[in-house]
Amino acid sequence: MSVIVNVYATHREITAPDIEHRQLGRRGVEDPELASHLDGFAGYVAKSGGGEMTSDRYHLIQHILRVRNHLSLEVTEEVLPRLSPWARASNAVLFLPDGSVRDPEGRVLFQPGGAADPQASLPFPTDALERRARILDALAEMEVSVPASLPPTVSELEVRLRSADEVHRRTRALLVVALRAETLNTGDPWPVAEIRERFPDAFDGLSPRERAFMGQETPPPQEVVDHAWRYEALYVLSWALGHFDDLAPPTSICDVPATVKAADTTDAAELRPTSEILDALDMHYRLHWATRQAVQVERVQPPAGLEPGVIAERHHALNWLVGFQGAAWDDVDTPT
Numbered sequence: 001m002s003v004i005v006n007v008y009a010t011h012r013e014i015t016a017p018d019i020e021h022r023q024l025g026r027r028g029v030e031d032p033e034l035a036s037h038l039d040g041f042a043g044y045v046a047k048s049g050g051g052e053m054t055s056d057r058y059h060l061i062q063h064i065l066r067v068r069n070h071l072s073l074e075v076t077e078e079v080l081p082r083l084s085p086w087a088r089a090s091n092a093v094l095f096l097p098d099g100s101v102r103d104p105e106g107r108v109l110f111q112p113g114g115a116a117d118p119q120a121s122l123p124f125p126t127d128a129l130e131r132r133a134r135i136l137d138a139l140a141e142m143e144v145s146v147p148a149s150l151p152p153t154v155s156e157l158e159v160r161l162r163s164a165d166e167v168h169r170r171t172r173a174l175l176v177v178a179l180r181a182e183t184l185n186t187g188d189p190w191p192v193a194e195i196r197e198r199f200p201d202a203f204d205g206l207s208p209r210e211r212a213f214m215g216q217e218t219p220p221p222q223e224v225v226d227h228a229w230r231y232e233a234l235y236v237l238s239w240a241l242g243h244f245d246d247l248a249p250p251t252s253i254c255d256v257p258a259t260v261k262a263a264d265t266t267d268a269a270e271l272r273p274t275s276e277i278l279d280a281l282d283m284h285y286r287l288h289w290a291t292r293q294a295v296q297v298e299r300v301q302p303p304a305g306l307e308p309g310v311i312a313e314r315h316h317a318l319n320w321l322v323g324f325q326g327a328a329w330d331d332v333d334t335p336t
Contacts (some may be wrong), residue, residue, distance in 0.1 A: 005074075
């Protein structure tokens with residue numbers, strides 16, 4: 001008897017299954033219909049589980065939203081178990097006709113109205129698991145405690161970084177909104193017309209929220225504060241473009257004059273190695289958890305002298321850089 005299996009793999013590049021099968025369909029990230037399909041699948045998992053969102057269900061949804069390849073396969077029931085090694089190598093979960101979502105070994109991760117297999121586990125690429133282990137060791141040396149159960153961040157095999165040109169345009173936009181916010185805070189605001197004359201290229205890259213901020217003669221105080229913090233996002237993206245050799249510890253605000261100088265160029269640079277960017281993302285994801293836990297839950301000072309605002313801005317910028325959930329700048333989320 002044949003079974004139709006829908007495969008959801010997060011790797012950018014995958015090989016064909018090495019078992020007897022008939023491929024009924026395949027979609028990659030270049031297919032405009034994939035994103036809406038994944039949104040629908042994620043909604044199915046979110047709404048069909050009943051009750052409150054669980055950690056396991058949430059992380060399954062995050063896997064679905066990272067999918068780069070969706071295959072529909074017809075296989076026999078006898079052959080189905082032999083799909084596991086390929087599914088594991090592709091970092092895939094499987095959707096079966098009974099409505100369940102399975103891990104590569106076929107164990108139930110999710111089924112509507114039913115319990116998951118306690119032995120089931122989401123797959124993660126080896127490099128992402130190794131990165132998490134290294135970052136946890138580094139955090140232990142800093143005396144920053146975070147749960148080892150927090151999942152790895154995106155893998156080199158999954159990620160599609162934004163281009164250096166796009167990152168450069170984003171830094172130019174961040175530069176002008178941060179400069180304006182800083183001068184508004186001093187009580188001697190730099191007129192927008194003069195900023196535009198000085199940085200004409202920067203205005204093309206403004207996000208909708210930034211454009212609204214620059215278009216208001218007297219922005220709300222919180223908008224001024226929020227955009228002044230953008231120096232920190234500017235700093236980490238300038239580091240990603242290679243304008244700084246090292247990323248300073250997030251224990252104090254960045255060197256603003258040096259950050260402005262680095263960003264005040266019309267020449268795009270090259271992105272630093274992907275592995276370094278992903279190391280920074282994994283570190284700041286876990287640091288963000290630690291500062292939120294301290295400030296919002298335990299109501300204590302963050303550990304190791306960490307500066308929550310700096311970490312939040314860096315996390316936002318790095319999530320944008322790796323294309324987290326495909327969100328535009330204004331819509332980037334930083335869940336921990």
